[in-house]
Amino acid sequence: MIKxxxxxxxxxxxxxxYGHLGKAIVExxxxxxxxxxVLGRNExxxxxxxxxxxxxxxxxxxxxxxxxxxxxxxxxxxxxxxIDVLVNNAYYARSGPGEVFNSDDFVYSLEGTLVSVFNxxxxxxxxxxxxxxxxxxxxxxxxxxxxxxxDNYAESPEFLNPPQYGAAKAGVIQLTKYYAAYxxxxxxxxxxxxxxxxxxxxxxxxxxxxxxxxxxxLLGRIGQPEDLAGSFIFLSSAASDYITGQNLVVDGGWxxx
Numbered sequence: 001m002i003k004x005x006x007x008x009x010x011x012x013x014x015x016x017x018y019g020h021l022g023k024a025i026v027e028x029x030x031x032x033x034x035x036x037x038v039l040g041r042n043e044x045x046x047x048x049x050x051x052x053x054x055x056x057x058x059x060x061x062x063x064x065x066x067x068x069x070x071x072x073x074x075x076x077x078x079x080x081x082x083i084d085v086l087v088n089n090a091y092y093a094r095s096g097p098g099e100v101f102n103s104d105d106f107v108y109s110l111e112g113t114l115v116s117v118f119n120x121x122x123x124x125x126x127x128x129x130x131x132x133x134x135x136x137x138x139x140x141x142x143x144x145x146x147x148x149x150x151d152n153y154a155e156s157p158e159f160l161n162p163p164q165y166g167a168a169k170a171g172v173i174q175l176t177k178y179y180a181a182y183x184x185x186x187x188x189x190x191x192x193x194x195x196x197x198x199x200x201x202x203x204x205x206x207x208x209x210x211x212x213x214x215x216x217x218l219l220g221r222i223g224q225p226e227d228l229a230g231s232f233i234f235l236s237s238a239a240s241d242y243i244t245g246q247n248l249v250v251d252g253g254w255x256x257x
């Protein structure tokens with residue numbers, strides 16, 4: 001019998017796993033039995049997020065450096081003899097205040113949000129081909145396929161997602177489909193999760209903005225990290241072995257309202 005959501009002894013890598021949403025993904029994977037590596041640049045942030053005694057392990061990885069990505073993956077592969085799951089959650093971006101846009105920020109953000117995912121996929125693909133198994137879960141956004149509701153930002157322009165964010169996240173969705181087609185013959189599944197309104201704790205201090213986001217959903221509330229974690233367990237587990245090239249939208253109904 002297939003243990004549908006059992007991740008026991010699976011080796012899972014989560015880039016940016018100590019952030020607002022990343023931490024919930026990591027903790028859910030650990031709960032289901034996985035050996036989870038948090039890949040990031042700042043071990044102090046990892047320690048602050050998870051504390052002592054956590055089952056999560058830290059591996060230094062700078063997603064702006066292809067060499068750093070390759071070294072991190074190689075270190076983990078040598079330690080376990082395999083990699084089972086890669087979650088491409090980390091990104092870096094830059095933008096001006098409100099509706100101040102420029103091409104330098106656009107290019108920088110494409111590199112940090114899209115090119116970094118490409119480099120991670122390419123760096124893990126060789127291991128997955130050799131194993132003839134593996135799961136890649138990319139993190140996009142609902143703004144990868146719908147525009148922002150600009151009225152929501154009228155009183156909080158500093159929270160507006162700039163055009164480069166949506167453009168890059170749209171690219172992540174297409175990259176998912178491309179690699180699902182390319183790696184399918186090796187028994188590899190590549191899928192994507194697109195979160196909706198999951199503002200950080202800092203952003204949640206703006207009650208007016210949170211109210212506007214909540215009203216834009218069908219459920220009448222913003223998402224909490226635990227609302228997102230289950231989708232990653234599903235896509236990491238045997239339950240999704242016949243699912244690939246898909247974009248799972250977790251948005252409280254925002255994009256159907």
